[in-house]
């Protein structure tokens with residue numbers, strides 16, 4: 001027969017075991033702590049971590065990708081600054097995707113006209129999806145994690161606050177979604193005299209909440225833009241006048257990119273780089289959101 005003291009001890013032990021079980025159960029239902037590798041380099045910039053994975057030019061293929069259709073087949077996507085017949089059109093992206101919604105910053109831009117909010121986004125007479133009028137840095141009303149991929153041809157270089165834009169694009173992408181970006185290959189364009197931006201500078205733009213009205217780079221652009229390679233700009237005075245009204249027109253290449261910078265921007269945002277290409281005047285980078 002148990003004496004009063006051991007009985008008390010047993011009772012106490014049972015209580016402790018119950019308490020531990022209860023603690024373990026509640027823990028199971030607590031949200032997982034954010035793993036450190038899902039925080040971006042914007043939250044805590046650690047150059048050792050960012051540059052741990054080394055970029056090398058041999059990672060870039062100097063050729064036209066045969067097709068992009070396998071990346072997007074039957075998937076739903078969102079295009080920033082549509083349409084892009086010579087890239088997404090020719091590379092089979094529009095034909096392969098199940099749906100592509102699109103946005104432009106205004107109904108009328110240097111490149112497109114007649115865009116209607118809520119109107120159809122047409123490709124070869126097929127309605128690919130819905131058209132929005134939204135700035136690349138503010139996709140308000142578009143739900144989180146709603147697309148399998150986001151793509152943009154020759155958009156990022158026009159954005160004054162690229163990290164702000166990229167975080168918006170990532171926001172509307174599903175987990176494991178693809179970010180498919182083309183920017184001009186500066187070595188062969190009118191930007192060839194300009195320097196490639198530093199990632200630290202782009203991070204600074206983000207921290208300082210630089211707006212799309214920013215004209216910090218205007219002097220540099222007016223000095224180094226090679227008008228000889230930009231007949232459409234129509235001479236220095238016209239180009240200057242247009243550039244001073246950049247918020248309305250958005251013609252400026254706010255920053256210049258190369259594949260190395262694109263690679264580290266993706267790394268910073270925890271996007272796993274899958275493929276990089278250079279051909280004609282294009283640089284393409286494809287990565288997967290983690």
Ligand SMILES: *[C@@H]1O[C@H](CO)[C@@H](O)[C@H](O)[C@H]1NC(C)=O
Nearest residue numbers: 069070072073074075096098
């Ligand atoms: C895409 O859809 C078509 C038609 O339903 C189907 O035949 C094809 O296997 C699908 N492809 C993928 C990669 O799911």
Ligand SMILES: *[C@@H]1O[C@H](CO)[C@@H](O)[C@H](O)[C@H]1NC(C)=O
Nearest residue numbers: 085089122123124125126127
């Ligand atoms: C689109 O439709 C118009 C009118 O129906 C037709 O003339 C044109 O050839 C079509 N374009 C394509 C690319 O199918």
Ligand SMILES: *[C@@H]1O[C@H](CO)[C@@H](O)[C@H](O)[C@H]1NC(C)=O
Nearest residue numbers: 057060186187188258259278
């Ligand atoms: C582009 O030009 C820069 C500066 O001249 C050079 O360092 C770089 O290697 C070139 N890039 C490619 C991919 O040829």
